[in-house]
Amino acid sequence: MATRETTRPLATLMTHIASDLAYLVQTEFRLARAEMGEKLSAASNAGVYLGLGGAVALAGLIILLLDIARWIAVAGLPYEWGLLLVAVVSLAFGGGLAAMGASRLRKSALAPERTLQQMREDYVVAKEHVR
Numbered sequence: 359m360a361t362r363e364t365t366r367p368l369a370t371l372m373t374h375i376a377s378d379l380a381y382l383v384q385t386e387f388r389l390a391r392a393e394m395g396e397k398l399s400a401a402s403n404a405g406v407y408l409g410l411g412g413a414v415a416l417a418g419l420i421i422l423l424l425d426i427a428r429w430i431a432v433a434g435l436p437y438e439w440g441l442l443l444v445a446v447v448s449l450a451f452g453g454g455l456a457a458m459g460a461s462r463l464r465k466s467a468l469a470p471e472r473t474l475q476q477m478r479e480d481y482v483v484a485k486e487h488v489r
Contacts, residue, residue, distance in 0.1 A: 379484070382480060382484075386473060386476065386477050386480065389470075389472075389473050389476065390470045390473040393470040393472055393473050394470055397470070423444050423445075423448060426440075426444050427440040427441045427443075427444045428440070430443065430444070
């Protein structure tokens with residue numbers, strides 16, 4: 359009569375479980391590192407384009423604001439008051455945009471979502487196997 363291989367000693371079984379768990383944790387850390395690298399690389403590339411676009415747009419915005427102040431002066435308000443009015447409106451608008459950008463940045467945290475989801479799934483599977 360053949361004996362089954364499922365009657366291994368408990369110590370051997372626990373050693374295999376610990377080894378598999380260690381390998382799983384290492385794999386999850388590698389996945390998290392790779393995912394964070396991808397996200398940081400994408401953020402850095404986007405940052406370069408944002409910086410270049412912002413520099414070019416800033417030059418155009420300065421010229422436009424000076425023209426608006428000149429148009430206000432042509433309309434009858436002294437040039438200095440036109441500059442002040444344009445500066446106040448620009449600062450208020452810029453502050454609003456900066457606040458909106460800061461709140462959106464907080465909402466889209468750079469957490470490795472795929473890795474966290476995979477770790478949750480691994481936890482559920484490991485929990486089921488322990489039972």
